[in-house]
Structure formats: C-alpha cells, structure tokens
Amino acid sequence: MTQHRGGRAAASPSLDQRVESALHGIVPRESRPLAGLIVLLLIAGACIYLLPDFAPLTSIVVPLVLANLVLGPRQLPWFVVMSLLMLAVLVPQQPEVTPRTAVTVVILFALGFIILLSSFRRSRLGVAGLQGESMLVDLRDRILRQGGIPELPEGWYVGSELRSAGGTPFAGDFVVAARQGDRLDVVVVDVSGKGEGAGTRALLLSGAFGGLLGALPPEEFLGSANDFLMRQDWDEGFATAVHLSLDLLTGDYAIRSAGHPPAALRAAGSGKWSALTAEGPVLGLIDDVTYEPATGTMRSGDALLLYTDGMVETPHRDIMLGVDKMLGQAERVLRGDFEGGAARIIERIGSRNDDRALLLVHRR
Structure with a gap:
C-alpha cells in the first residue's frame, strides 16, 4: 500500500540515482578519473606482460597522456610514478631486450619526466589541464x-x-x-x-x-x-x-x-x-x-x-x-x-x- 505524506506519493529513487549512490559509496566523484586511469594502466600492463608480441611497451603512453589531461596536480605525479614503476617491472619480462627496447624505455621515462614538470608548473593554478583551458576560455568569452x-x-x-x-x-x-x-x-x-x-x-x-x-x-x-x-x-x-x-x-x-x-x-x-x-x-x-x-x-x-x-x-x-x-x-x-x-x-x-x-x- 502506497504511503502518502502531505497528499503526495513518496517517490522511489530511479535506477540511475541508485547506481550513482552505489558508485559514490565505492569511489568518490573526484577520485573516479584516477580510478579509471589506474584500471586502464593495469589493463595495459597485463597486455604487455601476457601478450608481449602484440602489446608494445609504448602502450603505457595512452594512460599517461590521458592522465596529463584530466588529473589535477596532486594526483598526477603519483600516477606518473606508478606508471614508470610498472614500466620498470615489465622491461625484464620482455622476451628480448634489444637496443630498440632500451631506446623506447628512455623515451617513456623522458615523457614521464616532462609530464611531471608540467604538473609542478600546473600546481600554481591547482586545476587539471582541461579545467585550466576551460577557465581561460571562459575568461576570454x-x-x-x-x-x-x-x-x-x-x-x-x-x-x-x-x-x-x-x-x-x-x-x-x-x-x-x-x-x-x-x-x-x-x-x-x-x-x-x-x-x-x-x-x-x-x-x-x-x-x-x-x-x-x-x-x-x-x-x-x-x-x-x-x-x-x-x-x-x-x-x-x-x-x-x-x-x-x-x-x-x-x-x-x-x-x-x-x-x-x-x-x-x-x-x-x-x-x-x-x-x-x-x-x-x-x-x-x-x-x-x-x-x-x-x-x-x-x-x-x-x-x-x-x-x-x-x-x-x-x-x-x-x-x-x-x-x-x-x-x-x-x-x-x-x-x-x-x-x-x-x-x-x-x-x-x-x-x-x-x-x-x-x-x-x-x-x-
């Protein structure tokens, strides 16, 4: 039997609201980009480890670049360090470490270093890359x-x-x-x-x-x-x-x-x-x-x-x-x-x- 308060039916939460509430209980909204990127990094690492002939070491570039776009200056350095540590663990697991592999690793570490430097510069503003750009666009408008x-x-x-x-x-x-x-x-x-x-x-x-x-x-x-x-x-x-x-x-x-x-x-x-x-x-x-x-x-x-x-x-x-x-x-x-x-x-x-x-x- 439907209960009424003040003459109005008590509305039950929708499916989207229940899913949103459940997700918020597991992962806070502000941490969801970081959680998604960690999952993506783990998937890339698993592919490199299990399928070395099909997944190159450069697959780590994808989560690194996405992190540089969406993560704030507090989360980004830790994600970069995590990515480079995973790279250091995966290199010895490669079937054959060639000069080409060594050059790839150097380039990836250099990319991580560049992203770290940009993160430290961005810390003066305190927002992620896309947020900073949207703020400038808003000011320009x-x-x-x-x-x-x-x-x-x-x-x-x-x-x-x-x-x-x-x-x-x-x-x-x-x-x-x-x-x-x-x-x-x-x-x-x-x-x-x-x-x-x-x-x-x-x-x-x-x-x-x-x-x-x-x-x-x-x-x-x-x-x-x-x-x-x-x-x-x-x-x-x-x-x-x-x-x-x-x-x-x-x-x-x-x-x-x-x-x-x-x-x-x-x-x-x-x-x-x-x-x-x-x-x-x-x-x-x-x-x-x-x-x-x-x-x-x-x-x-x-x-x-x-x-x-x-x-x-x-x-x-x-x-x-x-x-x-x-x-x-x-x-x-x-x-x-x-x-x-x-x-x-x-x-x-x-x-x-x-x-x-x-x-x-x-x-x-």
Whole structure:
C-alpha cells in the first residue's frame, strides 16, 4: 500500500540515482578519473606482460597522456610514478631486450619526466589541464562579451572589431561598453605588450574597467582607471585608453584620452575626417591626474572612429601619417555604407604584428 505524506506519493529513487549512490559509496566523484586511469594502466600492463608480441611497451603512453589531461596536480605525479614503476617491472619480462627496447624505455621515462614538470608548473593554478583551458576560455568569452555594444535606439550604429598579434583570441587591446539611460559610454584600451603576453592584464583590466564604466560619471572614469593601475605595481603596468561618452538623444559627446591616438570625426556636411585633440597622460604612470575632454555634437550622417595604435603605428613613420592613411582608407571603405565598416577597415589596414582594436560610431 502506497504511503502518502502531505497528499503526495513518496517517490522511489530511479535506477540511475541508485547506481550513482552505489558508485559514490565505492569511489568518490573526484577520485573516479584516477580510478579509471589506474584500471586502464593495469589493463595495459597485463597486455604487455601476457601478450608481449602484440602489446608494445609504448602502450603505457595512452594512460599517461590521458592522465596529463584530466588529473589535477596532486594526483598526477603519483600516477606518473606508478606508471614508470610498472614500466620498470615489465622491461625484464620482455622476451628480448634489444637496443630498440632500451631506446623506447628512455623515451617513456623522458615523457614521464616532462609530464611531471608540467604538473609542478600546473600546481600554481591547482586545476587539471582541461579545467585550466576551460577557465581561460571562459575568461576570454567574458572579455569579448564585455566588449559587446548594448542595444541602441533607432538612428545609431556602433560596431567594434578586435584583432590580436598572431591571430589568437587573447589580446592586449579591448573594448568595454556600458549604457546608462540615454548615455552610452565606450572605452577602447591598449595594454602594454601584445598578444598572449598582454592578454592576462587585459582580462583583469576589462573586468575592472567594465565595473568603473557603469558606476562612475564620465569625467571620473579615466582618473579612477589610472588610480587602479597605479595600485597594481606591474612591471609593465601602463595602458593607453580613449573614452567616449555619448548622449543618444542630442548627439553631444565628450572624448577623453590617456596617451591614446586621437579619435577622428567625419562631418557629414563636408565629408571630411578630422582628428579630435584630447590629451592626457598614460594610465598607470602618474598619480592624481585629470583628463580634459574634446566635446562636440554628432549630427545626422556624422561618424566617429576610436582605435588603438596598432591601426596607425609602424616603425620609422610618424603616427599622424598613419592616422592620415587610415582615414583615407576609411573614406573609401565607408562611402555610403557604414554597416560592418569596422571589420572592413581593420582588415585593410594596420600592423599584423600588433594588436588592433577599432570602434565605429555612426548617426544615421
């Protein structure tokens, strides 16, 4: 007879739940990868011992490589030692120990030593190889999401593009955007260094700048960002940035720069680009600085470009010549069509050996 409590039948556990409970009682969840690899190692050892003509000594490589992928830094060294001890026991059992066998054993011990070294380096992070990679991917996705442009009212188009040196997803340049009511704030940042070397600093700064951008008035953002970098005490602890604060109702804008290449404005009436002068010291070098804005109003048809020095800077050439070249390219690429313009410009110009970021704002 079914018993009821509170008007509901007491549900019996499913088969999957019973199996899961039984397994947990035998092997804790966190130890199951290690247990499975030990079983695999024992199977490989048994095959090498019983079928030496069909199972080579190199069969031990399979559990070693899998262990390097899934085991944490506390379990991996012990598994490697166990594998090498099994190898030492199995070698004398071989029908014939030839020079080829000796070379195989040396290679396997060298592989185990390399995995041990990687395990000791990984112990600083405290997670297994695949977990560490997934954490980096998650952080990379977060920085890219922060660079996403929020939904804008009709009549505005904003596009951004990033390219890293070497083509990797990690770069020292990034874009952060935030919308508060009718105000859009966007900052384009160039962290010292390039590629993966600057990527870790960019990950930290993007999170911090994203919080500051949405919480502070526009006139306080760069000053607070500078204070944040000053507290980090990095060897390469500086960055350049350009900050745009745009009123989406009136088109009024204020641009503040921290050692960054000048923003550029295209006036729809004349069709010409002009540099907007807004100067200020680089972030992270000088305490208690202020950043004066360049102000104006975007009218229908006007466009703004914000970019990093990878777009315009090359050795042995003045940066303003690079700016002129980029604006000339922008004039040809954007003629009559601003949609996707940031991607078209960044593909045609800029140094492939440096990180590049570009932001395009257009009032339709």
